[in-house]
Amino acid sequence: MADTTSDPGPTPYGDYDFIVVSNRLAVDRVVVDGQSDWRRSPGGLVTALAPVMEHADGAWVGWHGAAGEPLDEFDHSGMHLVPVELSAREVELYYEGFANATLWPLYHDVIAPPEFHRTWWDAYRRVNRRFAEASAMAAAEGATVWVQDYQLQLVPAMLRQLRPDLRIGFFNHIPFPPLEIYAQLPWRQQVLEGLAGADLIGFQRPGDAQNFTRCVRRFLGAASRQGVFTMTDENGAERRVEARSFPISIDSRHIAELARDEEIIERSRQIRHELGDPTTLLLGVDRLDYTKGIPERLKAFGELLEDHRVSVEDCTLVQVASPSRERVEHYKTLRDEVESTVGRINGTYDTLEKTAIRYLHQSYPVEEMVALYLAADVLLVTALRDGMNLVAKEYVAARTRNDGVLVLSEFTGAAEQLRQALLVNTHDIDGVKNAIVRAIHMEPRETARRMRAMRKQVLEHDVKRWSSDFLSALQERR
Template structure:
């Protein structure tokens, strides 16, 4: 990799670049959707910062280049890297382990070796573009070794790490054969951020028990191999969304007209229930369908009056557990529709697609009830997107207590998705909730997501990193 034109004072390191390589579009790059890009792109543009990541195509070798005021530093991954580091260790070892072993994790040494090798590559790329004393912010579970590796290469930089998914309780984390290596990698950062206070506590407990470091109120006394001591901080920084953007889209006349079209296409039911998730075993889609199907069986819901729209975005389609999950979900949908559809009404409208943001907002506006029934989720931004889109202060959010969002969105109808009877009662409470009660709850939810948006999240994290830099100066 050649040196970029200039060194950067602020660097983001994530598995993916904020753009996807797409030769079919003008310029060859398509902007990636998502809250992380929305939060960090303005910061990098203001500071002339750099973003280190994979461009999304295996084997693609590119020099650093500038786009929209950011220096983009592509990291090359081979087909083998994608298979072993990404699909293997990241998504078939770490992902299920950190999501409470909902699906059994697989432990393969060759996957771990690839994970180490790729993390070394990312660390080297970040080190090559960092100005003296730069701030480097590493993102998520694919890159847990980067903080320590980067510190070894560039002890002058200030390092942050944010963990977007849950961090498991010690009894689960301890299963990982390479647990000490992962923890040592993470405490290489100065500030280690998590979605929930519980996740930060799980992490510091693991550090204390596995590495023997003293911890107190999130402060970790890190002892290096040479005997030097420094303090790292682990704490919660709940991530959020660009609330103003969703509010603005929801006010567009064409989006509101599209919401009416969607309801009309469903036969104008009295109630539209909506679920949107990546097709992932952590999302509780099967539990949701079971509860809904039983409500139809029992006559508590009537297909003439209620429709469930379930969007299941394609996800990790080459991983066996995901292929099996898709088959299970589609069989369940087919059975429920076969049992309950009428000529004019369908019980479940199942959509295995991804949709642009404007269409998602129209769906949020069309939905009377939003079901978020994740079995385990670091945050769940869909819940916040729904709230931000409900400019009419109507609609009901049914929210799993096992999401990070449940800590913040206290006016939602909370559920334990494993309790099918409780989930059924919560759905009925949402369907039957009076407009005045909906408005009271939704106003409180909207206030929360407005006051704590994604810009607030990045500001708070970066302020703590800046405090470390001033302390070291």
């Protein structure tokens, strides 16, 4: 006889007290000895949150990077990992489309024109719903959920609808645009409502939080005071939401430790020798992205050579441009522009012994990057718009002898903390040129004074402090 006992159904709560939700999981797939395996991602976010997850019984929700591949939940590096499946079509519409061809340019001051397509928006909503449902299923009663970045702006409200018992935070890693720019988004109200589902919304800079609050007042009609605004749900219940800045940082002590490693120090000497032992080595390190100001940097350097203010015999620029979103048309165009400019400058100024610009279109492990930081006399960060720019902080952390000069765009979040850098307006090519020349000829005493102050800031405000500050503020919100 069949069992007719009624099934109470699954519990509405999961097993994990702390959930991180991001577009990607905290691990990368690798092949070792012909076998597929996983390794913990080297990024700062994982570095900051992995210890929290290990102590708080945590889970990480994200896409595992392979389109159309179903994958069961698994444990790795002390974390429970909850893969979210995305089809190839969803990657195209949600990620390459709405996230990176609509939101990314819009949030970066429309340096490139954003595209608005309803099919992209529909995919964005659908994928955000899937992330929210996976998070709701994993979270224990009263759990804390921290949603990360612009790809998942609808998740907080969707998650609150599914699980009103949760404490929800959101952090926006990129800039948030002024109202006049944000207003262009056809789905501006829906995105704001999605974000307002969180209890605490973090931004890189106070100006980003102010931009967001202004948009909430304008498009949602919510009253606000000192970054706190009141949301009213469909039942008339009120809820207070806070928007404020939490500048992200790096694992600065790890970078400093690598910078003291004798093998890495020796590698830095080798790099300079391989480049012909230039008197001055300039360095640029960026994703190949139109927000990073790479063409402007190359233009400034080319003009310095043309003006004979620097010479190829004494000065070399190394430009590392790691591949980025190579299927998106704007990025293909940018790569062609950058490589054409490098070719023109080198063709004009190279000698048989010396190269003006060593261009490297690839990514490197952190050890090689630290060696490059040690080798370089000057780091050039000329972004047109950047939420933070962690490369600038990594360079500072690596300069354990308090030498080296940072030329830093005032349009980066890092400029608000690293005030002792030589700050530049990237659009002012003459100003960038003058800053480069000043950096090359700066007296060692001034160099040490500036770098010492910046290192103090970076070492005291590392990525672990960033995560601790945010999570402490989130606990206080309810």
